[in-house]
Amino acid sequence: MADIAIIGGGAAGACVFGELLRQDIARVHWVTGDHAVPGLGVAYATTSDHHLLNVRAAGMGLFSGADGAFLQFASERLDGVSGSDFLPRGLFGQFIEAQVRECTDAALQRGRQVEIHGDDAVQVEPLRSGGYAVRLARGTLVKADAVVLAMGSLSPRPLKTVSREALVSGAYVLDPWHMATPPGQAPRRVLVIGTGLTAVDTLMSAASRWPDAELVALSRHGCFPFEHTVLPLPPYRGQAALDAALLASDRPLAMLRQLRRAIEASPDADWRSIVDGIRPLNPRLWRRMDMARRRQFMRHLRWLWEAARHRLAPASAQAIARLRQDGRLQVQAARVLKVDGHGPLEVTVRDRATQRVHALVADRVVQATGLDTAVAYTEHPLLSRLLRDGLAMADALQLGVAAHPGGQLLNAQGEPQQGLYAIGSLLRGNLWECSAMPEIRAAARQLATRLAASSGTEGATELRALEVQR
Numbered sequence: 001m002a003d004i005a006i007i008g009g010g011a012a013g014a015c016v017f018g019e020l021l022r023q024d025i026a027r028v029h030w031v032t033g034d035h036a037v038p039g040l041g042v043a044y045a046t047t048s049d050h051h052l053l054n055v056r057a058a059g060m061g062l063f064s065g066a067d068g069a070f071l072q073f074a075s076e077r078l079d080g081v082s083g084s085d086f087l088p089r090g091l092f093g094q095f096i097e098a099q100v101r102e103c104t105d106a107a108l109q110r111g112r113q114v115e116i117h118g119d120d121a122v123q124v125e126p127l128r129s130g131g132y133a134v135r136l137a138r139g140t141l142v143k144a145d146a147v148v149l150a151m152g153s154l155s156p157r158p159l160k161t162v163s164r165e166a167l168v169s170g171a172y173v174l175d176p177w178h179m180a181t182p183p184g185q186a187p188r189r190v191l192v193i194g195t196g197l198t199a200v201d202t203l204m205s206a207a208s209r210w211p212d213a214e215l216v217a218l219s220r221h222g223c224f225p226f227e228h229t230v231l232p233l234p235p236y237r238g239q240a241a242l243d244a245a246l247l248a249s250d251r252p253l254a255m256l257r258q259l260r261r262a263i264e265a266s267p268d269a270d271w272r273s274i275v276d277g278i279r280p281l282n283p284r285l286w287r288r289m290d291m292a293r294r295r296q297f298m299r300h301l302r303w304l305w306e307a308a309r310h311r312l313a314p315a316s317a318q319a320i321a322r323l324r325q326d327g328r329l330q331v332q333a334a335r336v337l338k339v340d341g342h343g344p345l346e347v348t349v350r351d352r353a354t355q356r357v358h359a360l361v362a363d364r365v366v367q368a369t370g371l372d373t374a375v376a377y378t379e380h381p382l383l384s385r386l387l388r389d390g391l392a393m394a395d396a397l398q399l400g401v402a403a404h405p406g407g408q409l410l411n412a413q414g415e416p417q418q419g420l421y422a423i424g425s426l427l428r429g430n431l432w433e434c435s436a437m438p439e440i441r442a443a444a445r446q447l448a449t450r451l452a453a454s455s456g457t458e459g460a461t462e463l464r465a466l467e468v469q470r
Contacts (some may be wrong), residue, residue: 002450005029005134005142006119007121007382008150010041011062011437012424015444016150018063023452027113029142031121031134033455037093038116039100041152042177044093049085050204051089052163052313054225056232058083058132060092060437062099070095084232086313091189099188117142124420131146131419137381146419146451149409152435153371154378159193166365171343176202176368179209183231186210191347193336194368195219196309202368203329215329216360220352222333225307226272233273238262242274243281247392250288250301251401252297275308279433287405291396294405298397311437339365346451371424371435374398393416395429403430423447 004025009032017039017089020028032038036043053060060070075081075094081362107114123135124147134142156174158167166172173179176198190206190213190398193200217224217379236242245258259278265270277284297305312320323329332350347360375383376394384403390412393402394445400422401409407421423443426436433439 002145002451002454003027003029003131003143004146004148005132006030006043006148006150007124007134007142008152008424009033009035009038010150010152010424011039011096011443012152013041014039014100014232014424015437016148017450018019019444020451021103021112021367023448025112025452026114029116029117029144031119032134033120034118037091037097039096039154040093040119043152044089044096046088046090046093046177046199047089047200048090048205048208049129050090050316050319051201052086052316053089053092054086054228054311054313054316056083056228057081057085057087060087061441062437064441069099072100076308084230086228088441094116094180095184099397101339104124104312112316113331115142117428119466120381123297123385123389124382126391130339145420146454148385148407148435148451149426149446150424151380151418151420151426153373153385154232154375154380154383156263156367156369156372157374157379159336159339159367161336161370162367163341164343164396165341166339166341168349169341169343169345171345171362172339172343173364173366176205176366179205179366182391187239189214189216189344189362190361190364190366191216191218191345191360192366193218193369195224196368198226198359199368200224200312200320203323204316204363204422206366207323213328213363215323216332216362217329217334218334218336218347218349218360220305220333220335222330222331222352224317224320225309225310225312228311228314229270229272230314233276236262236266236269236273236277238266238269239274239395240447246278246281246285247288250290250293252289252293252301254303255285272311279309282433283431288428294397295307304409309433312393317331333344365463371425371428373400373428373467375401375426387412391420397429398431399432400426401429403427405430406450407443421451 004020006013017030031066057071071083074087117139119136121134122137131145132147163464192202195217248257249255253326262274336349338348340346344361344363345365350357391411393412395402407423409417409420411417424440427434
């Protein structure tokens with residue numbers, strides 16, 4: 001039996017943790033970082049009821065094969081809940097907490113060895129005799145035969161166009177989930193950079209916190225995510241034929257044409273059911289494209305795909321529409337050229353339609369540009385150390401780490417790194433679609449089964465030597 005270490009205190013880490021506890025593993029270590037509640041991460045730690053899941057309640061869950069568990073949990077706490085509802089993300093966070101507690105208690109009752117470390121991992125050191133020693137920030141060494149990186153997105157980095165003066169002013173907010181009220185009077189204008197899902201949550205938080213503030217949302221295309229239908233849609237009848245046509249191509253523009261043909265040829269079908277129908281196919285389509293075509297997709301189609309694929313709950317879309325109708329929210333399609341000042345900040349932009357350069361003044365500027373997985377530029381202690389030590393390699397498109405489809409990392413020589421895996425958003429360069437809970441659940445089950453089937457050496461002597469060196 002093998003000892004396994006999971007690094008990452010968010011939902012992906014909780015998912016792998018629970019799946020491993022069900023397997024024949026000697027000991028499971030979960031290195032969660034300094035989180036008040038392991039498993040919630042950023043996404044599900046929110047306490048705002050305005051922040052909604054963008055997956056229906058019936059489709060949410062923590063473990064593969066446990067369909068309906070979240071819906072039952074929600075029904076016991078809220079009246080009138082149905083499987084088609086889009087519920088608060090904080091409620092799903094409570095569900096994760098309950099599931100982690102339940103599976104931990106059950107494992108301990110079966111005599112399983114479980115250790116949860118509320119500390120940050122800063123280094124993973126290969127042992128000559130096999131396996132790894134995970135060094136934690138406070139000095140503890142954790143021995144494991146295999147290590148799983150389940151760290152989600154990285155801490156946001158400021159845009160290159162933001163001056164040092166603006167960053168230290170306190171008026172520029174890098175982390176939209178910690179948007180503290182500024183000292184003094186409430187802001188009169190809040191500018192949010194981004195129009196994706198994170199930006200929508202940021203705008204709703206700002207609208208609630210500062211009811212008199214003018215809101216501005218700005219992105220290159222000025223496009224919010226499209227809206228889910230209120231009720232689930234029937235499957236697209238021509239899905240099999242469309243899948244075959246898509247798999248026959250390796251060019252993103254040709255794939256887009258196939259989608260458009262399917263939509264035009266099926267006026268009775270909702271385009272959303274067609275887009276959702278190819279979800280299981282997305283990783284295969286991504287892997288069929290060479291690097292040049294992936295770059296083409298990223299440059300020209302990424303914004304449209306993400307708006308169509310990762311849609312808003314109807315209530316969220318309606319809240320944004322009300323803000324616009326009431327004149328509180330302006331949306332601009334423009335590129336940010338410069339952010340400067342002590343506060344208020346001056347944001348220089350180039351309008352997409354007219355190419356005219358002009359400046360906006362805002363008391364508060366919030367960067368809400370979504371996932372950052374550019375590990376080559378990160379200051380994250382563990383990931384930057386893995387790259388320096390040659391145990392991992394950045395994806396060529398800065399979409400995470402280079403890895404095999406099953407999650408095994410590639411080292412600096414491009415070879416599989418034995419016993420070192422990733423799951424979730426760090427694998428975007430390899431799978432593209434891998435950061436939503438349905439994909440994470442399936443990947444966690446597969447990875448746990450694979451790890452349980454393999455065994456590692458103990459490496460105890462070498463671990464003691466490392467402890468002496470500390």
